[in-house]
Amino acid sequence: MRNRRFLIPVMVLIAALAVLMFGRSSIFPAVAASPPKPKLVIIIVIDQFRNDYLDRFRPYFVDRGFNLLLSGARFTTCRYDYAVTATGPGHATLFTGAYPNLHGIIENEWFDRSLRRPVNCVEDPDTKIVDNDKGPTDRLGASPHYLMNTTLGDEMRLASGFQSKVVGISLKDRAAILPGGHTANAAYWYQASSGRFVSSTYYMQALPSWVAGFNAQAPAKEYCGKDWQALPETPGAKGELFWQFKPEGGEPCPDQRFLEWVNSTPFMNELELKFALAAIRNEHLGQGPATDLLAISLSVNDYIGHDFGPYSLQVADLTLRTDRALADFFAGVDHTVGLSNVWMALSGDHGVAPTPQFVREHHLGFGGFNAGPLEHTIEAALVQQFGEQRLAQSIGIPYVDLDQDALKRRQIPAERAEAIVAQAALRVPGVQAAFTRTELVNGNSAQDPLFRKALNSFETSRSGDVFLILKPFAVPSGSDTDTTHGSPWNYDAQVPLVFWGTAFTPGTYSDPVQPVDLAPTFAAALGLDQPSGAQGRPLSQALHLK
Numbered sequence: 001m002r003n004r005r006f007l008i009p010v011m012v013l014i015a016a017l018a019v020l021m022f023g024r025s026s027i028f029p030a031v032a033a034s035p036p037k038p039k040l041v042i043i044i045v046i047d048q049f050r051n052d053y054l055d056r057f058r059p060y061f062v063d064r065g066f067n068l069l070l071s072g073a074r075f076t077t078c079r080y081d082y083a084v085t086a087t088g089p090g091h092a093t094l095f096t097g098a099y100p101n102l103h104g105i106i107e108n109e110w111f112d113r114s115l116r117r118p119v120n121c122v123e124d125p126d127t128k129i130v131d132n133d134k135g136p137t138d139r140l141g142a143s144p145h146y147l148m149n150t151t152l153g154d155e156m157r158l159a160s161g162f163q164s165k166v167v168g169i170s171l172k173d174r175a176a177i178l179p180g181g182h183t184a185n186a187a188y189w190y191q192a193s194s195g196r197f198v199s200s201t202y203y204m205q206a207l208p209s210w211v212a213g214f215n216a217q218a219p220a221k222e223y224c225g226k227d228w229q230a231l232p233e234t235p236g237a238k239g240e241l242f243w244q245f246k247p248e249g250g251e252p253c254p255d256q257r258f259l260e261w262v263n264s265t266p267f268m269n270e271l272e273l274k275f276a277l278a279a280i281r282n283e284h285l286g287q288g289p290a291t292d293l294l295a296i297s298l299s300v301n302d303y304i305g306h307d308f309g310p311y312s313l314q315v316a317d318l319t320l321r322t323d324r325a326l327a328d329f330f331a332g333v334d335h336t337v338g339l340s341n342v343w344m345a346l347s348g349d350h351g352v353a354p355t356p357q358f359v360r361e362h363h364l365g366f367g368g369f370n371a372g373p374l375e376h377t378i379e380a381a382l383v384q385q386f387g388e389q390r391l392a393q394s395i396g397i398p399y400v401d402l403d404q405d406a407l408k409r410r411q412i413p414a415e416r417a418e419a420i421v422a423q424a425a426l427r428v429p430g431v432q433a434a435f436t437r438t439e440l441v442n443g444n445s446a447q448d449p450l451f452r453k454a455l456n457s458f459e460t461s462r463s464g465d466v467f468l469i470l471k472p473f474a475v476p477s478g479s480d481t482d483t484t485h486g487s488p489w490n491y492d493a494q495v496p497l498v499f500w501g502t503a504f505t506p507g508t509y510s511d512p513v514q515p516v517d518l519a520p521t522f523a524a525a526l527g528l529d530q531p532s533g534a535q536g537r538p539l540s541q542a543l544h545l546k
Contacts, residue, residue, distance in 0.1 A: 035502035035544055037526060039341040040286030041156075041293045042333070043518070045094060046322065047087060047175065047302035048485060049348035050310055051076065051494045057319045060233045065327035069346050072500030073542035075513045080350070082456035083469060084398055085485050085492040088121040089457070090349025090515070091178040091297065095151040097519035097534030099456040104148035105178065106459050111394040111401045118394070121146055122174045124202065131191065131198040133212035136205060142173045143202035144182055148459075149533035151181030152519040153293045158183070159528050160290035167283055167292075169197075169276050171268060171299035175349070179295035186283070190272065192263040195220045195254055197275055210282035214275060223267045224253035234317040242314055264307070266321040268300035273329040277336070286337035291526060297349070298322065309355035309483045310491075343501030343525070345518060350485045351492045353473065357480040365473025368480060369430045371396065374468075381424035386412055392421070397476055397486065398457070399464025400425070414438070414465070421466045430474040435467040453488040505542050513539060 054066060054074075061067050082089070082099050084107055092098075092105035100106045105121050112119045120142075127141030150158075153166035168187040170176035176189040177200075186204065188197045188211065196215040199207060207215075227244045230237030245261045247253060254262070262268065276296050279285065285292040301318060308314040333342060353359075356368035375395045382391045389410070394401040400421050407414055418436035425434040433450050440458045445451040454467045470476065470487060477484045485492045497513060503525040516536030523530050524538035 037291050038286075038343040038501060038503075039291060040280075040333075040337050040343075041291060041522065041526075042342060042344045043094075043152075043179070043293070043295050043522075044326075044344065044346050045091060045175070045179070045295070045297045046346070046348050046496075047172070047297060047299045048305040048350060048352050049301055049495065050351040050491070051078065051348075051496045053310075053315075053319050054496055057235075057316060057323075060235065060320050061323045062327050064330055065323035065325075066346075068327070068330055069344060069498045069500045072344075072498055072506055073504040073509065073539075074507075075497040075509045075511065075539070075542075077510055077512045078347070078495055078497035078515060078517075079490060079512070080488075080493040080495070081453060081514055081516075082493075083450070083453040083467070083488040084457045085350035085487060087172060087302065087349050088174045088178060090495075091175050092121075092147060094347055094349070094515050094518050095153065095179045095181065095295070096147070096149040096531045097152075097516045097523075097536040098149050098531065099516060099535060101456050101459055102149060102533035102535065104146060104459050104462060106457060106462050107398075108174065110462050111399070111464065112462075113393075113401070113404065116393065119146075120174070122177045124200070127201045129191075129198055130201055130204055130207055131194065131196055132215075133207045133209055136201045141200035141202060142177055143200055144177050144180070144184075145202075147178060147181065150531045151179065152522050152528075152531060153179065153295070154181035154183050155523060155528045155531055156291060156293055156526065163288060163290040165283060165285055165288060165292040166295075167279055167285065168295040168297075169272065169279060170297035171263075171272060172297065175297035175299055176295075179297065180293075188275070188279070190268075192259055193256070195259045208282065210278060214278055218254060219271050219274070220254045220259055220262050220267075223262050223265070223271075224258065226267065228265045228267075230313065230317045231320055234313065234320055237313045237317055240313060242317070264300070264303050266300065266304070266318045266325075269298050269322050269325045270328075272296070272298060272300075273325050277329060277332040280333065280336050286341060305352050306484060307482050309358055309481075310352050311354060311358060340502075343499070343503055343522070345500070345522070346496055346498040347515060347518060348495035351490075351494055352485045353475045353483050353487070353489075353491050355481055355483045356475050356477060359473045359475065360480075366430050366471050367473065367475065369397075369470055369474040369476040371476060374425060374428045374431070377428050378421050378424045381420050382417070385420050386410065386417070391417060394464070397470060398454075398468050400466040400468065401464040402466075418465050425466065425468055430471055431468060432471040432474075433467075433469040435469075437463070437465045437467075440467065450488060499539075499542060503544050505544055507542070509539075509542060511539075511541065 122142040124143040128136035129139040156164040166184040168176040168180040171190040176187040422434035
C-alpha cells in the first residue's frame with residue numbers, strides 16, 4: 001500500500017510533465033535557434049563599384065558569381081553619408097562602422113600641419129616593407145596607426161582571446177591594411193613594380209614561405225601573351241580588342257613593361273583572388289577554434305573605372321570578368337572550407353562620376369572642373385585682404401589649409417581668414433559649398449544635408465580650414481575622357497550592400513541604409529561588441545537571429 005500511495009503522485013507528476021513538454025508549442029511560442037557561427041567570414045569590397053552595376057549587368061552574370069551573393073540579403077539603397085568618397089575613408093568606414101569624424105581616415109592623404117606636408121593614410125615611418133622571406137627592406141612601410149577606432153576584425157580577435165585570424169588582401173596598401181584594423185594577423189598588398197605581394201614589419205619580419213613561394217612563381221607570367229579582349233557576352237562590345245601588350249624584340253615576359261600593362265587589366269582580379277585562395281589554404285582560415293575573417297579588396301576596378309568611366313564598354317567587360325573570377329573563387333572556397341561554413345558580404349568603397357565628355361554630351365551638369373582658377377582666386381583674395389605673404393599651405397578639393405603660424409605672426413584671426421577663403425571659393429564656377437573650420441566645429445548649419453556630410457568627414461586634428469564641395473557633375477579629372485570620385489553626390493556615394501550566409505534572411509530590401517551598418521550587422525550576428533566608434537546599426541530586418 002505504501003508503494004502504491006507513493007506511485008500515484010509520481011505518475012501524476014510524470015503526466016503533468018508530459019503535458020508541458022508535448023503541449024509546449026500551444027502554451028509558449030517557439031523560439032528559433034540562432035544559426036551556428038561560421039568558420040570564416042569573407043568581406044569583399046570592390047573598389048569604385050557602383051550599385052547599379054549589379055542591375056545593369058545582371059542578365060550577363062553566371063550562376064555562382066555575383067548571383068550567388070545576390071541570392072542572399074541585398075540592400076539596394078545604401079549610401080555613404082559623408083562628403084569625401086575615396087578608398088581610404090571608404091574601407092575604414094565599412095569595417096569600423098564609423099565615419100571619418102570618428103575613425104580619422106579623412107582622405108587617402110591629407111596635409112599634416114606638424115610635418116608641413118601631405119601624409120598617406122597608412123604610411124608609418126616606424127615600419128618597413130617586407131617583400132621576401134629573409135627580412136625587411138629599407139623602404140618605408142605602412143600600418144593602421146592613423147586609424148582611431150577598432151574594426152570588426154579587432155572585435156573578433158578581442159572576443160576570441162586572439163584565436164580568430166584576420167587577414168586583409170588587396171592590390172592597394174590602404175585597402176589591405178585598414179579593413180583588418182590594429183590587431184590583424186596579416187595584410188598583403190601587390191607591388192606592381194615587382195609583380196609580388198608584400199607586407200610590413202607591423203605584421204611580420206619576413207614573408208611566410210607560402211607567400212614567398214607564390215611570388216617566386218611570377219604569378220603575372222600566366223597572362224603573358226594574353227590580350228584584353230571583350231567577352232562574347234559583354235553587351236555592345238562585339239568582341240572588341242581593348243588593349244594588347246606588344247613585346248619588343250627579345251623582350252622577356254613578365255618584365256617591367258608587362259607588369260605595368262597587366263596592372264591595368266581585369267586579369268589582376270584573377271591574380272588577386274588566386275592569392276586569396278592561397279591565403280585561405282596556407283593561413284588555415286576557417287580551420288581554427290574561432291571564426292576567422294578574410295577581407296578582400298579588388299582594386300583594378302578602380303584603375304579601369306578612372307580611365308574609361310562607368311558607362312564604358314571596358315567597365316561593362318570588367319564587371320562581367322569580375323563576376324566570373326568571383327565564381328571561380330567561391331568554388332575554391334567551397335572546396336577548401338565549404339560555403340555552408342562561410343558568411344559573406346559585398347560592398348564598395350565608393351562609386352564614380354561619368355566622364356566630363358559624357359556629362360556634356362548628355363547635358364547632365366557642369367562637366368570638367370579645373371582647379372587652377374580656384375587656386376588663383378583664393379590666393380588673390382588672401383593677398384588683397386592681408387598682403388603678399390603666402391597664407392595658404394595647400395589648396396585643393398576638398399580642403400584649403402591655411403598657414404596657422406603665419407596667421408599668428410600677422411595677428412590675423414583664423415576665423416576671418418577662413419571666411420575670406422570661403423567667400424572667394426564660392427565665386428569660382430563649379431563650387432557648390434564652402435564650410436569653414438569655425439562653422440564645422442560649432443555645428444552652425446547642422447540642418448543642411450551637405451553640411452552634415454562635410455561634418456561626417458571632418459576630424460578636428462587632421463582636416464583643413466575650409467571644406468569645399470563641387471556642384472553635381474563637376475568632375476575634377478585630368479581630361480575629358482577619364483573621371484574620378486570623391487563627392488557626396490549619389491553617383492559617388494551609392495554602393496552595393498549584400499549579405500550572404502545562414503545568418504541572413506534572403507531578399508531585396510529597399511530600406512535606406514548606410515555602409516556604416518555593415519560592421520554592426522556582422523557584430524550582432526557574431527555576438528560581438530560593436531566596434532569602438534560604430535555609428536551604424538545592425539540591419540535586423542535581414543538577420544535570422546532571435
